[in-house]
Structure formats: C-alpha cells, structure tokens
Amino acid sequence: MLNETTDIELQSVLSRYRRGDQSVLIPVLQAVQEELRYLSPNTIQEISRYLGISLSEAYGVASFYSQFRFSRPGDHTVKVCLGTACHVRRGDLIMETFERELGIHDRETTADGKFSLERVACFGCCALAPVVVVDKEIHGRMRSTGVRKLLKKFEAS
Amino acid sequence: MNTEINVRLAVCSGSGCVSGGSDAIRSALYTALTKHGLAGQVEVRPTGCFGFCERGTIVVAYPGETFYTCVKPQDADAIVEQHILGGKIIEKLLFRDPQTNAVLPTWHGMTFYNKQERRVLRRCGLINPENIDHYLADDGYRALEKVLTTMTPEAVMEEVQRAGLRGRGGAGFPAGLKWRTARQSSGARKFVICNADEGDPGAFMNRSLLEGDPHSVIEGLIIAGYAVGAAQGYMYVRAEYPLAVHRVDIGLRQARERGFLGKNIFESGFDFDIEIRLGAGAFVCGEETALMQSIEGKRGMPMPRPPFPAESGLWGCPTTINNVETLANVPAIVLNGADWFAGLGTAGSKGTKTFALTGKINNTGLVEVPMGITLREIIYDIGGGLHSGKAFKLAQIGGPSGGCIPAKYLDQPIDYESLRALGAMMGSGGLVVMDTDNCAVDVAHYFLSFVQQESCGKCPPCRIGTRQMLLILERIRNGQGEPEDLDRLETLAGIIQRGSLCGLGQTAPNPVLTTLRYFRDEYKAHIFDKKCPGRVCKSLITYSILPEKCNGCTLCARSCPSDAIQGELKQPHIILVDKCLRCGACFEACNREAILIC
Numbered sequence: 016m017l018n019e020t021t022d023i024e025l026q027s028v029l030s031r032y033r034r035g036d037q038s039v040l041i042p043v044l045q046a047v048q049e050e051l052r053y054l055s056p057n058t059i060q061e062i063s064r065y066l067g068i069s070l071s072e073a074y075g076v077a078s079f080y081s082q083f084r085f086s087r088p089g090d091h092t093v094k095v096c097l098g099t100a101c102h103v104r105r106g107d108l109i110m111e112t113f114e115r116e117l118g119i120h121d122r123e124t125t126a127d128g129k130f131s132l133e134r135v136a137c138f139g140c141c142a143l144a145p146v147v148v149v150d151k152e153i154h155g156r157m158r159s160t161g162v163r164k165l166l167k168k169f170e171a172s
Numbered sequence: 173m174n175t176e177i178n179v180r181l182a183v184c185s186g187s188g189c190v191s192g193g194s195d196a197i198r199s200a201l202y203t204a205l206t207k208h209g210l211a212g213q214v215e216v217r218p219t220g221c222f223g224f225c226e227r228g229t230i231v232v233a234y235p236g237e238t239f240y241t242c243v244k245p246q247d248a249d250a251i252v253e254q255h256i257l258g259g260k261i262i263e264k265l266l267f268r269d270p271q272t273n274a275v276l277p278t279w280h281g282m283t284f285y286n287k288q289e290r291r292v293l294r295r296c297g298l299i300n301p302e303n304i305d306h307y308l309a310d311d312g313y314r315a316l317e318k319v320l321t322t323m324t325p326e327a328v329m330e331e332v333q334r335a336g337l338r339g340r341g342g343a344g345f346p347a348g349l350k351w352r353t354a355r356q357s358s359g360a361r362k363f364v365i366c367n368a369d370e371g372d373p374g375a376f377m378n379r380s381l382l383e384g385d386p387h388s389v390i391e392g393l394i395i396a397g398y399a400v401g402a403a404q405g406y407m408y409v410r411a412e413y414p415l416a417v418h419r420v421d422i423g424l425r426q427a428r429e430r431g432f433l434g435k436n437i438f439e440s441g442f443d444f445d446i447e448i449r450l451g452a453g454a455f456v457c458g459e460e461t462a463l464m465q466s467i468e469g470k471r472g473m474p475m476p477r478p479p480f481p482a483e484s485g486l487w488g489c490p491t492t493i494n495n496v497e498t499l500a501n502v503p504a505i506v507l508n509g510a511d512w513f514a515g516l517g518t519a520g521s522k523g524t525k526t527f528a529l530t531g532k533i534n535n536t537g538l539v540e541v542p543m544g545i546t547l548r549e550i551i552y553d554i555g556g557g558l559h560s561g562k563a564f565k566l567a568q569i570g571g572p573s574g575g576c577i578p579a580k581y582l583d584q585p586i587d588y589e590s591l592r593a594l595g596a597m598m599g600s601g602g603l604v605v606m607d608t609d610n611c612a613v614d615v616a617h618y619f620l621s622f623v624q625q626e627s628c629g630k631c632p633p634c635r636i637g638t639r640q641m642l643l644i645l646e647r648i649r650n651g652q653g654e655p656e657d658l659d660r661l662e663t664l665a666g667i668i669q670r671g672s673l674c675g676l677g678q679t680a681p682n683p684v685l686t687t688l689r690y691f692r693d694e695y696k697a698h699i700f701d702k703k704c705p706g707r708v709c710k711s712l713i714t715y716s717i718l719p720e721k722c723n724g725c726t727l728c729a730r731s732c733p734s735d736a737i738q739g740e741l742k743q744p745h746i747i748l749v750d751k752c753l754r755c756g757a758c759f760e761a762c763n764r765e766a767i768l769i770c
Contacts, residue, residue: 040469041452045411079471079628080452082411099374099568099604100530102618108756115733115755136455136622139376139413140191141530142225142537153191159757160731 024050025061035067044077053084089124089131091169093117096146098137106145110134112159113147116166129170179214179256180234182297183243186221186383187376187415189228193245194218197229200248208252220296220384223538224284227267232297237278240265270534270556284535287553289516289524292500293540296384301419304426307387313432315503316391319398320440323506325355328399332502335510336522341367341458341495342573342599343675344521344588347502350492353482354400357490362402365486365493366393367463368409368416371455372571373622375602377526378496380538382409382416385500386423390446392499394432395506397444400492404445408463411450420448455572455626459674460493461485462628473628474674495600497526517543521587525598531568531605534559548582551605562607565706566690570599572619572626573679575686576612595686597679611706612691613698617645619683623676634677637668641684650711653699661688707769710754714770717758719744721766728758728767 028046032039043062048054054077063073077083095101095110114120117130124131138146143155149169154161183189183198198216205211222230227241233255240251243265254260266275267282279285290296299306307313319328333348354362366389370378382389393405407424409417424446427433435443449467456462457472464486466472485491501523505513514522521543527550530536534556541550547567551557558564566576569586575596577584584590588598606615624638641664644657665681672678688695697703704712717728717737722744729737729745736752739745747758759767 038467038469041466042450045450045452076469076471079473080454082453097373099372099571099602099618100536102373103531103604103606103610103615105756111753111755112733112757115753135412136371137373137375137412138187138191139379140188140225141374141376141528142188142228143191144530144536146191155191158760159755160760 021051025058029065034065037066037068040066040068040076044083048083053087090129091150092131094133094135094148096138097134100141101145104144108159109145109157112162116162180217182217182219182232184222184228184230185218186380188225192228194229196245197243200245204248204252214256217300219298220301221380221538222297225537226535239279241267283553287549288540289542290540291504291524292497292526301384301386302422311507312387313391315506316394316432317438319395319506320438320442325399331510332505335505335513337501339495340497342597344598347494347498350482351399354490354492357483359490361489362400363486363489363491364393364396364400364402364405365491366407366496366499367493368407368496369451369458369463370410370600371458372600372602374530374604375528375571375600377528377538377601379413379416381496381500383419386419388500388503389496390423390427392502393446394444395502396492396494398442403443406447406449406467408449408451411452456628456676459676473630476673518585518587520589525601527601527603529555529603532558532560532607533605543587544585546583546585558607560607562609565606565608565610568604570597571602572623573597573682574599575682576615578690595689609706611704611708612687612694613648614708616684616687617649620645623680631673631677633668633671637664638680640664648698649709651702658695714749715747715752715754716768717745717747718766718768721764723764727761731757731761733757
C-alpha cells in the first residue's frame with residue numbers, strides 16, 4: 016500500500032496519461048520518478064495496473080534503463096562525471112576519493128541517508144573536466160584534494 | 173525582433189557556459205544596465221554555444237562583434253560602464269593569442285575559428301534559440317516554404333541525394349537514399365524520427381546544436397516527413413540533456429503556433445506534427461531499431477535487420493531515422509542547392525562535420541570543419557595544440573565505436589572512408605586528444621568497460637565476449653597479463669564483430685583493436701616488463717618523493733588519505749609504499765614537483 020500523500024501525487028501524474036496506453040510507459044515512469052524521486056515496488060504496481068501492463072513487464076522496462084532508481088536516494092546526490100574528457104583528466108581518482116570519503120560505491124546511499132553517489136557517462140561540459148555535480152550545482156576542474164571540503168559544505172545543509 | 177535595439181550583448185547560454193555560470197552573468201549585466209537606465213536600450217541575449225568552451229563564458233558585444241572571453245559576473249559593471257557607456261574596449265577580457273601574444277578584439281583572425289566552416293552551427297551564438305522570430309529573421313522556415321510550395325517529394329530527395337549528404341550519426345549512410353526507401357515502402361502510416369540520443373561520453377555536438385538552433389533541426393525533420401510521406405515525427409532526446417529538451421519543447425510549441433507544424437502547412441495540404449520522447453539512459457538506444465523499441469515503450473533491445481526500419485519500423489510502419497546534424501543540414505541544402513553543399517569536402521564525403529574537441533587540448537570546444545581537413549589542422553591550428561606541454565600520443569575519434577589514431581596519421585584527411593581504413597569511425601564526432609601521460613591500455617579498457625555495461629545482453633558474443641575481453645584487459649592492467657592475451661583479445665574481437673546483431677556490438681572491439689594495432693609495444697610493456705609507460709595503471713606504478721626537491725612543507729602528508737607519507741617539518745618526506753593507495757592526492761598537493769611517479 017502507498018501512503019496517502021504518495022498515492023495522491025501518483026494519481027495526479029497518472030491522470031495526465033490515457034489509461035491503458037502501453038506506449039507511454041517510459042514517459043510515465045519518468046514523470047513519476049520526477050515527482051516521487053524513485054520508483055517503489057508499489058508505485059510500479061500502480062503504474063502497471065493503470066497502463067494495463069503486467070508487473071513483470073513494467074519492471075523489466077524500468078530496470079533496463081539506468082535513469083530509474085528503485086530505492087530512496089540520499090538528501091544530496093553526488094554525480095561524478097566519467098566521460099572520456101573527465102577520464103583522461105583523471106576523473107577516476109575523484110570518484111575513488113568520494114567512494115573513500117563516503118564509504119559507499121557507485122549507486123549506493125550512505126547509512127545516514129545524506130549522500131548518494133553515482134558515476135555518470137557525460138555531462139557535456141568537457142571544458143570544465145573533471146566535473147562533479149552535487150544536486151544541481153556544477154563543480155568543474157575538480158581536484159581530489161577538494162573533495163572533503165565539498166562534502167562538508169553539503170553535510171551541513 | 174525588436175529592430176530598434178541595435179546595441180546587444182550576446183551571452184553564451186549553452187550547457188557548458190551555463191555550467192560555468194552564464195545565467196549569473198546575464199542577470200549581473202541586466203542589473204548593471206538597469207542601474208544606468210539602459211535596460212530598455214541594450215539587449216542581453218542568451219544564445220547557443222559559440223564553440224570556444226575553453227574560454228567560457230563568452231560575451232559578444234554588438235555592434236562591433238567585440239569578443240569577450242572568460243567573463244565573470246563581476247565583469248558586468250565594466251562591460252556596461254566602459255564598453256557601452258564609455259565606448260572603450262576592455263582589453264583584459266579579450267582573447268590573447270598564446271603564440272603571437274596579439275590581442276584580438278573579434279573572432280576574426282582567431283586560429284580557433286580560421287579553419288572552421290560554421291554552416292550547421294552558424295546561428296549558434298547569434299540568435300536566441302528560444303525566440304522563433306530570430307530564426308525566421310535568418311531564413312528560418314524558408315526552406316520548408318520552398319519545399320511545400322514548389323517542390324515534389326521526389327525533387328527534395330533528388331536534391332539531398334545529389335548533395336551527397338550522409339548520416340552524421342556515424343555510419344554515413346546516404347540520407348536521400350534512406351528517405352527514398354521509406355517513401356517507396358508501402359504503408360498507410362509512416363514515421364520520421366530525429367535521433368538525438370547522443371550517448372557517446374565526451375561528445376556534445378548534437379546537444380549544442382539543439383540548444384543553440386533547435387528550429388533548424390525541427391525544420392529538417394518536417395522536410396524529411398514531407399519527402400518520406402509521414403504525418404508524424406518523433407524527436408528522441410536524451411533525458412540527461414535538460415536544457416536541450418527545454419529548448420526543443422519551446423521550439424515545437426512556437427512552430428505549432430506559427431503553423432509550421434499541424435494541419436495544412438503553408439496551405440499545401442501537408443499535415444505534420446512532432447512529439448518529444450526522452451531517452452532514459454541506455455546507450456544502445458542510439459541504435460535505430462533499439463530506439464524504436466524504446467519509443468514503443470519497451471526495453472531498448474535491437475532487432476534483426478532486415479526488415480530495415482525503412483520497410484518496417486515503428487509499430488511495423490516504414491520509418492526513417494536521421495541524426496540531429498544530418499537534419500540540420502537539410503534546410504540549407506534546400507535553400508542553397510546541392511552544388512553549394514557539395515562544394516566542400518572530399519570525393520565521398522561532402523559538406524562539413526562538427527566535432528567535440530576535448531581532452532588534453534588548449535582549446536576545448538565545439539568545432540565545425542570541412543570534410544577532408546587533417547587531424548593536425550584540427551588539433552594544432554583550431555585546438556591550439558596540447559596544453560600539457562607533453563607530446564601528442566593519440567586521438568580517440570568516434571567514442572566507444574571508434575578508435576585511437578596515432579601521431580603518424582595526423583596528416584591524413586578526415587572523412588568516412590579514411591577513418592574506417594584506420595580502424596576508427598566518424599561516430600557522431602567526439603574527438604578526444606591524449607598525450608604521453610595517457611595509457612593506451614587504459615583507454616581501451618575505459619571504452620570497453622563502457623560498452624560492456626551498456627550491452628543490452630541480447631546476443632552472447634557481445635554480452636559475454638566484451639566481458640571476457642574486459643577481464644583480460646583488467647589482468648593486463650594489474651600486471652598479470654599473459655603472453656597469449658594479445659592473441660586472445662584479437663580472437664574474441666573477431667567473434668564479437670562477426671557475431672553481434674547491432675552496431676554497438678559489432679564496433680565494440682574497435683578501441684581495443686586500434687590500440688593493439690598502433691600501440692602493441694605498450695601492451696607488451698604491461699605484460700612482459702610489468703610497466704605502464706603512461707604511468708596510469710595503478711598496479712604498475714609507484715609514488716616516491718624526490719628528496720632534493722622536497723622542502724618538508726607537509727602539504728602532501730596532510731592531503732594523503734592513508735597516512736602513507738611521513739617526515740618532519742622542513743625535512744624531506746618519504747612515502748611508505750605499502751600504505752600508498754596511489755590516489756594521486758600528494759601529486760596534486762605538491763607545488764614543488766617533488767612527487768615522482770614511475
């Protein structure tokens with residue numbers, strides 16, 4: 016069962032789409048995740064019912080695409096760019112430093128729920144490589160020595 | 173467009189400069205203008221990417237085209253007070269040519285722009301991409317008008333075919349021929365799709381184009397729809413490109429309001445509309461059959477061909493898929509003619525190509541060059557050479573499907589065929605420059621691990637083969653490579669190329685094969701000597717401190733996450749090899765070049 020507020024939010028997203036229209040599954044998953052931050056098992060079940068798709072098919076589609084998350088993300092999401100330009104400017108060392116400092120790996124969340132860590136393929140601002148994005152804030156020309164300071168800034172907020 | 177305002181500040185608002193803070197610059201400029209009562213007299217215009225991302229944020233002041241680089245919000249007062257009110261150019265914000273030391277007030281004469289031919293990108297940096305009137309004032313939708321009022325679909329296809337326009341997404345298939353096949357296929361409903369699922373890491377050409385001039389792509393897609401006989405188009409854009417999605421969305425809405433989309437366009441009886449679909453983060457969806465599966469709401473897994481999409485595509489209907497840049501070329505071909513387009517380029521590859529120039533290069537940016545230009549011209553003239561002062565080692569072209577090109581081919585003219593002969597491919601146009609501090613094995617490993625993660629899993633050669641290749645590369649990087657590994661890699665590569673269903677799998681071994689072909693000695697150094705000449709592979713390098721350079725400032729010791737650095741203040745320090753994580757923090761912290769990696 017979904018709690019009441021979540022259910023209201025979910026229904027309001029679903030109402031923008033035609034019931035039973037299977038071709039909008041991906042746009043619906045995207046819109047629901049945008050609203051609820053992640054896709055819980057119950058949410059996916061609701062979506063599959065609404066669109067007339069089996070649960071396994073809906074989950075099969077959702078799990079195919081890396082955009083979709085199935086657990087609650089942390090308060091802050093750290094995205095480390097490991098596109099080619101960032102890689103050749105040693106973005107891997109930045110990623111490792113975050114992993115070490117946070118004690119988590121790619122696509123994991125810290126036990127206190129503060130931070131999630133993700134590696135991403137490319138933000139496309141390659142002139143600023145290596146790049147780290149925390150929530151929506153972009154930090155270019157990142158150095159591994161600046162990681163701790165950056166995390167401190169967000170820990171407080 | 174308000175023609176009364178002729179003083180204008182064009183502020184780059186492409187993703188790169190927005191990341192660098194260009195929104196803050198625009199509001200600072202606006203505040204400064206308001207302060208001096210100039211808000212209504214000077215236009216602050218957000219534009220698409222000027223291409224010179226290295227020197228972002230770019231602000232160009234009109235009249236005069238004064239080209240200000242590396243502008244920060246705190247420069248806004250000076251721009252308004254000195255440039256606009258005082259009529260004086262602010263020299264410290266101008267570009268200074270690093271070679272000649274000359275200060276250049278406009279982009280004319282800059283080596284970065286001299287060898288470029290900005291055709292597709294000509295409006296990026298000029299117009300406000302969110303304002304259709306700017307596009308209309310610059311010949312916008314005139315090609316569509318010409319097509320719908322004076323040309324048959326046959327004539328459109330003929331013109332595009334005669335121009336020699338080939339697919340800019342990588343494979344280089346002739347666009348006109350693609351349209352013709354779909355036109356001739358029988359079916360009541362047909363579709364055209366714009367593939368804007370630019371997934372190559374390190375490539376941002378399509379994104380910049382959609383952000384800077386979305387209407388040119390929309391117009392190209394409508395013309396494609398007319399040629400093919402489709403009433404519905406889709407733009408499949410990566411969800412990771414929110415700004416591009418936003419501007420395409422605005423563009424579609426404006427085009428609809430002005431009657432360029434919808435019923436009976438230009439009173440021609442032609443009905444056409446476009447819907448956006450967002451890619452959900454699967455690289456394989458750049459492959460056309462996978463992309464169509466995704467639009468249908470399924471897992472993005474490629475389908476066997478034949479039947480080709482032009483015969484049986486989206487929901488079983490004849491479908492044409494073109495890349496963003498391919499479509500953006502179409503309106504200009506219609507207006508200027510096939511001969512104009514084919515006036516640039518080589519025998520088999522006509523027109524221009526955009527590249528995202530990145531890596532260890534002075535001028536990172538978005539460039540558009542005539543086909544047939546050499547790598548040397550792109551890297552040394554346009555790109556300004558390598559910023560590290562180290563020697564050029566290789567250029568990676570075409571992303572995970574492409575390959576690595578060594579220094580001896582710097583003078584090879586670039587076109588579809590020449591790149592293929594070198595084992596690389598045009599791809600969509602990512603061009604990453606690397607120096608002697610990069611490792612060829614590491615680069616091959618990087619791309620292969622990307623493809624391995626993105627393999628959809630449908631065919632075993634790709635799913636299992638890339639995994640096995642990756643394990644071998646990991647072994648080599650860890651110093652556990654075996655002499656037979658090079659042959660094993662080549663055998664596996666051949667199986668994957670021959671046995672995979674789609675382009676992703678068939679081209680996945682390219683980065684490994686090209687590095688094996690051009691940098692075999694480096695693989696051997698890893699396997700036999702247990703050395704990484706690029707000093708990248710962690711298991712094969714050690715960090716140490718040069719006592720004669722170390723002054724005991726403790727910067728390195730304080731930055732070390734594993735307490736591996738010891739020493740007294742003002743005395744040379746040492747690194748304990750057993751505790752060292754090889755994370756590079758000390759190397760970054762030291763400002764006396766006392767850290768040695770070997």
